[in-house]
Amino acid sequence: MTEKTPLGAQILLTIILIIINFAPSTIGNGPDMYVCLCKGITDTQIRAAVEDGASSLRDVRKSLGVASQCGKCGILTREILRESLVDNSDEQQLFYAVS
Numbered sequence: 001m002t003e004k005t006p007l008g009a010q011i012l013l014t015i016i017l018i019i020i021n022f023a024p025s026t027i028g029n030g031p032d033m034y035v036c037l038c039k040g041i042t043d044t045q046i047r048a049a050v051e052d053g054a055s056s057l058r059d060v061r062k063s064l065g066v067a068s069q070c071g072k073c074g075i076l077t078r079e080i081l082r083e084s085l086v087d088n089s090d091e092q093q094l095f096y097a098v099s
């Protein structure tokens, strides 16, 4: 005989899972988010492509295949690309020589 989980506990567990999966990451890397469902490309893969030298949607499309089928992921890919380029340029500014 199995006991049923109370409805309140089920709702609480569901809320916790939603928060864990969709909360923005503030410490380290959060869970991967699928950006391109046609090709199964995540935001982490796009950020890695930028670190490897991609600087445009064309570059990311060429290296990962993102936005090469239905194209619905193009706008989000561009946003992640732009964000990654800004992050990378901020990191580079930390290395200016002090004279």
Ligand code: FES
Binding pocket: 035, 036, 037, 038, 039, 066, 067, 068, 069, 070, 071, 072, 073, 074
């Ligand atoms: S979701 Fe990326 S090409 Fe379709």
